Amino acid sequence: MSDSTRRTFAAGLTALSSQSVQGANDRVRIGIIGCGGRGRGLWKTFLSQKEVEPVAACDVYEPFLNRAIRDTQSKATPFRDFRHLLDRKDIDAVIVASPDHWHALQTVMACRAGKDVYVEKPLCLMPREGRAMLNAARRHNRIVQVGSQQRSGLHYAHAIELIRGGAIGPVHHITTHWTRNMLPGFRPIEIGTSLPPTLDWDLWLGPAPKVAFDPFRCIYNYRWFKSYSGGQMTNWGAHSLDIARWALGAKAPDAVASFGGRFVLNDGGETPDVQHTIYSFPGCVVSWVSREASAGNTTLLDFHGTKGTMTLTREGFSVAPEIWTGAGANGKTPAMQPMSESGGDLDSLHIDNFLACLKSRQRPNADIEEGHRTAVMCQLGNAAMRIGRVLRWDAEVETVIDDAEANAALHWDYRKPWTLAE
Ligand SMILES: NC(=O)c1ccc[n+]([C@@H]2O[C@H](COP(=O)([O-])OP(=O)(O)OC[C@H]3O[C@@H](n4cnc5c(N)ncnc54)[C@H](O)[C@@H]3O)[C@@H](O)[C@H]2O)c1
Structure with a gap:
């Protein structure tokens, strides 16, 4: 901007x-x-x-x-x-x-x-x-x-304007990460072992399948169950992938592959503690890594341009210039000047x-349309992981191409009497 x-x-x-x-x-x-x-x-x-x-x-x-x-x-x-x-x-x-x-x-x-x-x-x-x-x-x-x-973040809007305007050169790769170490697992929050009289469990479940009360499924930790959420793919992925898609100005990826599982957390949750998802857009690959089993070096969102790599977080952005080392380049001169900007209070804005x-x-x-398109990106990531093959998406008809099993996996019925009438 x-x-x-x-x-x-x-x-x-x-x-x-x-x-x-x-x-x-x-x-x-x-x-x-x-x-x-x-x-x-x-x-x-x-x-x-x-x-x-x-x-x-x-x-x-x-x-x-x-x-x-x-x-x-x-x-x-x-x-x-x-x-x-x-x-x-x-x-x-x-x-x-x-x-x-x-x-x-x-x-x-x-x-x-x-x-x-x-x-x-x-x-x-x-x-x-x-x-x-x-x-x-x-x-x-x-x-x-x-x-x-x-x-609504001013530094996000400015970063997108810079990227789309070519300030860091063409961007062919975007990497998004969310990593931490939650071993040995999450624990129930707020509510102890039995169903308190102050909680309406049936109305908490609503359209989700009927199950006996489980304090671990309830406050906050529902995120780790497929019937209520989609793990970090939909929790933090929904934020980072939204920005990646915004920068690309694209409705949806053409194809998605994803690998992972709940390998080490032993808390009874279902969603992956390690997941690597790869999206194909025309001329750009976007990857999403989430890990609850090893924090390592965490960066949230990097745009890899031919002239510079921009790291964009809620606190601001910075661009580290690239040095070209191929034929004819001198291997020393940065392709651009460094840049940085700090962020503001996103919720208030x-x-x-x-x-x-x-x-x-x-x-x-x-707007709701942007939210829908980003949610689909996350849903496709989780479906690709569960099914174990590359899914090709037709954004116009909102269907996985030639894959009845994947389309079925993306949809399930609500528990009665709940129905979705527009
Ligand atoms: N934008 C962000 O940065 C951000 C940050 C945190 C959470 N979130 C989102 O906010 C949502 C809530 O997350 P949370 O961490 O506050 O979870 P939470 O479990 O702390 O709160 C959810 C609340 O909804 C209540 N609830 C359940 N069913 C209900 C119903 N039928 N009617 C009314 N209330 C009902 C629960 O009792 C609970 O109090 C999630 O979708 C989460 O992804 C967004």
């Missing part, structure tokens, strides 16, 4: 934000569904905005619900069942920060109820869910911002952008 474009972008945000706080009619009445770790973080940031009026909060786990209500000095009405929250006519927009297996249903139902939606990443578990969410947003003329907060779009009715920075 050029300096003048950056100033215009930032000024646009500020102008829209200040427009939105003018007058009592510009109040934005908000409800939240899912008041766990992420939900309450978002809730607090929303509540810190002058125009936001908290109306209702919903969680199937009472202690978390009570905390969210307390955050509003008890101004908001508590709900256990999100359907009753959506029935409220005095809510303009909802935050959906429930576990991933709920995002599609709750977003579609919120759109049908006339609410705008801020829904957390990963958008959903299956391509047909993302497509239904996108259709519902468009059909009901709703603003749906996905919680990919990097999309992203929420600011959402609130501005509620007024302007413009598409937000992380």
